[in-house]
Amino acid sequence: MTSIEAHVQQPYKYGFVTDIESEVVPAGLNEDVIRLISAKKGEPEWMLEWRLKAYRNWLKMSEPHWPNVKYGPIDYQAISYYAAPKKLPKLDSLDQVDPKLVATFEKLGIPIEEQKRLTGVAVDAVFDSVSVATTFQAELAKFGVIFCPISQAIREHPELVQKYLGTVVPHNDNYFAALNTAVFTDGSFVYVPKGVRCPLELSTYFRINASSTGQFERTLIIADEGSYVSYLEGCSAPMRDEHQLHAAVVELVALERATIKYSTIQNWYPGDEEGKGGIYNFVTKRGKCAGASSKISWTQVETGSAITWKYPGCILQGDNSIGEFYSVAVTSHKQQADTGTKMIHLGKNTRSTIVSKGISAGRGQNTYRGLVKIMKGAEGARNYSQCDSMLIGDKCGAHTFPYIDVRNSTAIMEHEASTSKIGEDQIFYLRQRGLSAEDAVSMIVNGFCKEVFKELPMEFAVEATRLLGISLEGSIG
């Protein structure tokens, strides 16, 4: 199986460091640091108070250890909670930005200069603790769409932020969400007004660069009645021997008949073959289908991080609302992932679909953990879950923990699960038809993930398959 394993364990291509003058706040976490972050962002008093409330709660909480992952203790006082390049652009102009920043994003495939921008995609580029540039803001504004760094939204659209921030993921939701609420720096804010179909794909790219820092992004997306938005996030980090913490919170709110499609291509540095270094990706993502007939769809392709801990979920509050979760999670080397979703059915005739594909290679451990909860009032609720695991080699593991809690007898639930192993016979079959061993593995893995990849926006499906080192099946026809 050596050729198969070698193929899956390709070297990390985004591990470079940008040599740039940065302002880094000394390591440590206390109320003064939080005040400092809040002051740097020019935040109003209510925001600071919320952060402090979360921090005081966090002090009383303890790190969760129920996930099926193993790691040493995290020293929260050894992390710096704010790092930002010194030369930042003023307003929406890149004139004063350090060319190294522009070059960094260009190298990552995220051109932010006016003339090179991706067509059809508006990008918010976040570097360590700050947003460097947000493209197409003015064009989107013509449609009434707000797409900006969350720190800007707090200053310029406080009424929207105050109305929705923390309504889906409360400040004390869990240990990492509380920490995020206390120290979050940047992330994106999206508001799509009533009846507007957002004309561009919106995308945020998160780059960690500074060492000994954590990244605490916060994203809030609100889709007003009858609107539609498709949003995608990508990320990467340098290769370092130390572990770095990334604890994000994402909140989505879909009002009546609104649809939010949220896609993630997660490619944080996964650590080396021996498990040295890599990002701890401890993330809380949740969407609320607040209005009737609204829809939230999560698609995630998780290839990076030393440890992934995330359960993008949907609260299906509005009657006839729909929640979807499509996931591909890959663990190789010594990566560990404990990921899945939560579908909470509150409204009548709510529907949810879960399709999870876990791929384990090397000494990777891959866990699907999912909760489907049908509450008493959720008359006629339906759920379909499918969890497939694929094993490559014989030193990795796949685990599945589906939790089902049904409190209404009219509910219809379906759960399917499978575990397969890429076998020498499958590889041989494809090689006998002239494909190289690498292409054979690609084809098998690609076919396995197809149901998820087809949910990704066209512009990013290619990127996702390339990330898995596989050629794209079905990109044409």
Added chain:
Amino acid sequence: MKQGKALLEVKGLRVAVAGNEILKGVDLTIRDGEVHAIMGPNGSGKSTLAQVLAGHPAYAVLAGGATYEGKDLLDMKPEERARAGVFLAFQYPVEIRGITNSYFLRSALNALRRERGEAELDPIDFLQFLEQKLKAIGWDDSMMNRPVNEGFSGGEKKRNEILQLAVLEPRLAILDETDSGLDIDALKTVAETVNTLRAPNRSFLIVTHYQRLLNYITPDVVHVLADGRIVKSGGPELAQELEVRGYDWLRDAAMVS
């Protein structure tokens, strides 16, 4: 019959799988355009011969060798053999989830075309190419948009192997018990297709337990493999004789020798 150039020459081939010697010295020469049948009882090593010629990594060559177009076949990777024109129709074709037959076949064909220095076919060109091939063998395209072998019946899987053979146009086609699990109609279809594909620059090695496929495909040479050795070779009439007499008389003869 005018003898063509030797395409495949197997000499003294001894092969083991999981430490057990299965082939104990096989000699076999297949010339251009010839159809050879390998018959024999279960466990005689027929499928091992097919697999080892195609390069399955589970089989260890202990001694002897095989040349293909004058080159050391056993030194080539499975994909190199395939690209050089060696095709194995599998006894147990595997399923590839989520990949359509059409995409799979195009990838395989393009791997071969790259090797030959020909331009790769895009999906549209491939569809036209495929249409011609299907027309030539009188098949429809109903299998093309289904995932490779997934949910196929046993007969459909075997037919799919023959379809791949027709598209990839090998120089040496090895059919490993393609007839097993086929009903009589499917057997006839497969045989007719193979007959259509017979050509002066294409040779066949047909591995079969029963004679019935040979009612429809007339081989040039029939070999009987017993206990890892070819114990008898002859013309098509040998297959008829085996049908009547079974294998035991040959096996006994092999033991004595």
